[in-house]
Amino acid sequence: MKKTVFVLVLIALLVGTFAVSAQEAQTLTVFAAASLTDAFEEIAPSFEADHPGVEVLFSFGGSSTLATQLAEGAPADVFASANNTQMTVARDAERIAGSPRTFVKNRLVLIVPADNPAGIATLRDLANEGVQLVIAAPDVPVRTYTDTMLQRLAADPAYGEAYRTAVLANVVSEEDNVRQVAAKVALGEADAGIVYISDVTPDISEQVIAIPIPDYLNTIATYPIAVTNDAANPELAQAFVDYVLSDAGQYILVNWNFISVRIPEVPYAVTLPEGNTAFTVDGQVLNPVTLTVADLTSSFSAQTVDVAYLSGTDTVSTSFTGVPLWQIISAAQPNLNADVRNDRLSTFIVVTAADGYQAVIAWGEIDPEFGNQPILVAYAENGAPIAGGSGPIRLVVPGDARGGRYVSGIVNISLRDAPVVGQ
Numbered sequence: 001m002k003k004t005v006f007v008l009v010l011i012a013l014l015v016g017t018f019a020v021s022a023q024e025a026q027t028l029t030v031f032a033a034a035s036l037t038d039a040f041e042e043i044a045p046s047f048e049a050d051h052p053g054v055e056v057l058f059s060f061g062g063s064s065t066l067a068t069q070l071a072e073g074a075p076a077d078v079f080a081s082a083n084n085t086q087m088t089v090a091r092d093a094e095r096i097a098g099s100p101r102t103f104v105k106n107r108l109v110l111i112v113p114a115d116n117p118a119g120i121a122t123l124r125d126l127a128n129e130g131v132q133l134v135i136a137a138p139d140v141p142v143r144t145y146t147d148t149m150l151q152r153l154a155a156d157p158a159y160g161e162a163y164r165t166a167v168l169a170n171v172v173s174e175e176d177n178v179r180q181v182a183a184k185v186a187l188g189e190a191d192a193g194i195v196y197i198s199d200v201t202p203d204i205s206e207q208v209i210a211i212p213i214p215d216y217l218n219t220i221a222t223y224p225i226a227v228t229n230d231a232a233n234p235e236l237a238q239a240f241v242d243y244v245l246s247d248a249g250q251y252i253l254v255n256w257n258f259i260s261v262r263i264p265e266v267p268y269a270v271t272l273p274e275g276n277t278a279f280t281v282d283g284q285v286l287n288p289v290t291l292t293v294a295d296l297t298s299s300f301s302a303q304t305v306d307v308a309y310l311s312g313t314d315t316v317s318t319s320f321t322g323v324p325l326w327q328i329i330s331a332a333q334p335n336l337n338a339d340v341r342n343d344r345l346s347t348f349i350v351v352t353a354a355d356g357y358q359a360v361i362a363w364g365e366i367d368p369e370f371g372n373q374p375i376l377v378a379y380a381e382n383g384a385p386i387a388g389g390s391g392p393i394r395l396v397v398p399g400d401a402r403g404g405r406y407v408s409g410i411v412n413i414s415l416r417d418a419p420v421v422g423q
Contacts (some may be wrong), residue, residue: 025055027054028055028056028077028078028233029057029059029075030076030077030080030240031059031061031069031070031074031076031078032059032078032079032080033061033063033066033081033178033223034177034180035177035179035196036080036082036223037058038198038201038256039198039252039258040058043252046243046248046252047239051239054236060179063083063086063087063140064086064140066079066081067079067081067087067089067093068089070089070093071089071090077227077228077236077237078226078231078240078241079095079096079228081100081141081223081224082106082221083141083144083221084224085141087100095229096226096228097226097228097231098226099226099339100226101224101225101226102225102261102337102338102339103224103244103245103261104250104258105222105260106196106198106220106221106258106259107213107220107221108145108149108194108195108197108213108221109194109195109197109200110123110126110194110210110213111182111195111200111210111211112185112193112208112209112211113190113191113207113208114206117188117191118132118192121211123211123214124163126166126167126192127163127166127167129166132190132191133167133172133190133192134174134175134181134184134192135193135194136175136176136177136180137175137176140175140177141178142178142194142196142221143174145221148219149194149219150164152216153167156217178195178196181193181194182208183204186204197210197257200257214331215330215331215332215333216300216327216331218333220259220286220334227241245261259286266283266414266416266417270358271412272356272412273290273412275354276390276392276393279410281414282412282413284347284416285334285335285415286332286335287331287332289331291328296377300323300328301323301327302321303324304320305376305398306319307396309401309402309403310403311402318382319381319383320394320396321383322377322394322396323376324366324374324375325361325366325376325377326366326367326375328413329413332415344363344367346417346418347363347415347416347418348415349362349416350413350416351395351413352407352410352412353407353408353409353410353411354391357408359395359405373397373398375398376396377393377394378393378395379392381394388408391410394406394407394408
């Protein structure tokens with residue numbers, strides 16, 4: 001009798017244990033942009049280790065496809081998109097709970113097969129007749145970023161609209177997601193493709209050559225993430241989002257060539273370099289650079305403007321040649337906060353001369369979507385190098401009636417953000 005009771009108790013305990021285990025076992029379904037495949041597949045085991053009994057299941061694909069699936073009712077707990085447009089599609093379909101958070105950034109790169117049959121060396125070669133170019137389909141985020149880059153190229157006198165037309169005429173395939181673009185190039189089925197830098201993974205790194213896109217023409221991709229409105233376990237879904245945003249999650253993403261969403265503190269003081277023959281671009285940027293006159297003439301498109309301004313009581317009428325300040329700032333790749341509405345309009349540019357003289361330009365003055373002012377970092381006046389002891393580089397603000405912001409001897413250009421609004 002005692003043996004029978006013992007067996008019954010043991011069975012009851014085992015059944016209870018299995019019941020508890022079954023209850024604790026949970027599945028978290030994450031819809032994620034295809035470009036996140038490797039990074040998220042590394043994040044999953046770390047997250048699962050911190051949450052015993054949880055299994056993370058991924059559905060990777062083009063963000064536009066995933067957003068459409070969500071809008072049609074596909075079950076998911078978390079959505080990680082490669083741009084805000086497709087996150088908005090999911091939000092408009094009332095599939096997103098709360099406010100999405102930007103969790104990582106990315107940049108574009110041009111890739112060609114390792115044997116480079118078309119002999120492509122720069123972006124310019126994409127317009128050569130006969131080049132077989134593969135890009136993503138319309139509405140796929142990487143295509144949207146590619147189109148933005150092509151718009152910049154079309155607006156650049158060194159390329160122009162004819163260049164964009166020729167490049168698009170060379171498109172032989174439009175893929176459903178960025179990984180398909182990378183795969184076609186790696187397999188030699190195309191002469192070139194435009195992908196994210198994170199897509200040049202170890203699996204294909206020996207099969208392709210990555211050709212950097214000049215920073216002032218490139219576009220920074222921003223990735224938002226959010227919990228869905230009908231997540232089976234909203235707290236667990238939020239925990240995954242929090243892990244992706246944590247230092248551990250950011251480390252993994254950066255290790256896969258993404259750009260961290262962190263915006264570091266910018267020192268309040270501007271540090272002046274020695275001498276006045278070069279200037280630095282720093283502050284709230286991803287790619288601080290130092291540029292000389294030689295860099296300006298060789299790496300950027302020149303622009304000439306005729307100006308007239310008051311200097312004291314005298315009217316100065318002259319002509320300057322240089323590089324648009326917009327291109328200079330773009331080359332340093334502004335590190336904006338995508339979660340702040342129109343964050344670019346709360347940023348400003350401090351231009352400092354070797355003698356400490358400073359002037360401020362608002363971002364909105366030079367942004368092509370707003371003021372679009374042809375403010376120049378000039379290196380020539382009336383066709384000759386800028387002379388004088390101040391230095392060879394000068395800020396030129398054509399719309400100003402007075403010359404106070406015509407900073408001579410530029411040594412630093414720093415992007416700064418407006419003060420945080422107190423709570």
